[in-house]
Amino acid sequence: MSLDNWAYLQTKQNPELKDFLAEYGFKHLSDWALLNRTRAKQLEKLSIRDRNLVEIFHGVYRHDRIQNRQASAKSSLKSCPDPSKNQLEEMLKRLKERDITINSTSELMKALKNTATQLRQYDIWSYREPLEIQDSETGGYAFRSDLPQTSICEVDVEERELVEYLHEQLKLTANQVIEQEIRNCITKLKKSKKYAPFADKFVTGLQLYYSEQKSLQEITHILKMSSWDQTRRILNPGELVAKVREQTTLNLLDSILKLAQQKGLTQIPPTPDYIKTLAEQIEIFADDEVFQAAAEEIRAGKNRSLNSPYAQILKQILSNIHQLIPAN
Known part of the structure; x- marks a missing residue:
């Protein structure tokens, strides 16, 4: 095994490293896992169209996941696979009922991935601390004193x-x-x-x-x-x-x-x-x-x-x- 592959596997599979990154919003989740675990607070950040996409995704994909988990042993259940063709077609049908037209399953996959990207950004930045803090006396905002100051070149x-x-x-x-x-x-x-x-x-x-x-x-x-x-x-x-x-x-x-x-x-x-x-x-x-x-x-x-x-x-x-x- 090459050093690159060894390093990749060691870091990717290291539970302590994954936990550390997760504390700062860098969760190693697939698009489907991210969509599957979306909560109401995250939905508020999305457009109406994207909210409908996630809700329909939950109604089909998450529903199937719950049923499969109940019917199968936990160890044999694969972690959030790609949506099946039948699932995508069912989603298209339900979206049409909400007057949202998406022409094909491939277009739906693209739309879902775009929504997942937005959720991933939310996950990352919701863990970030603001660069400015409010002054309790003046009510104004100022840069945090604990941030490193930019070094200005003498030239x-x-x-x-x-x-x-x-x-x-x-x-x-x-x-x-x-x-x-x-x-x-x-x-x-x-x-x-x-x-x-x-x-x-x-x-x-x-x-x-x-x-x-x-x-x-x-x-x-x-x-x-x-x-x-x-x-x-x-x-x-x-x-x-x-x-x-x-x-x-x-x-x-x-x-x-x-x-x-x-x-x-x-x-x-x-x-x-x-x-x-x-x-x-x-x-x-x-x-x-x-x-x-x-x-x-x-x-x-x-x-x-x-x-x-x-x-x-x-x-x-x-x-x-x-x-x-x-x-x-």
């Missing part, structure tokens, strides 16, 4: 921290750069002989554009500018997005490089290829999170909805007008 933790850091830095950097670029635009207008009179209208123009969603043509009339083209050259929201994007990605690259060096993720100084790859990844990340939506909503024209993350940051900054206009 996973570090990656998660880096991702969180990247999101935080992007938001912080975008705020700082947007504010600085608005200041730069105002300063540039003030230094221009041609556009100096409009420097004080720059913030108002952006507020009209982003907060009130006015078109450049409407802003032209409100701020008494000479033409749509002049308004576009002064405000130029698309150019502002481009400048903010460029400076944000540069600042973010510098911040991430410093962190990478601190954590030993790159050599000092980093190689040009490393910097290039990292810069490309940061640009993709920043575009996905902020700048792609910012550019698209500007191009949308009259139907635009200025609610992108960039627009929300900008509107918040514009609400602090006095902090943005440099003193003369």
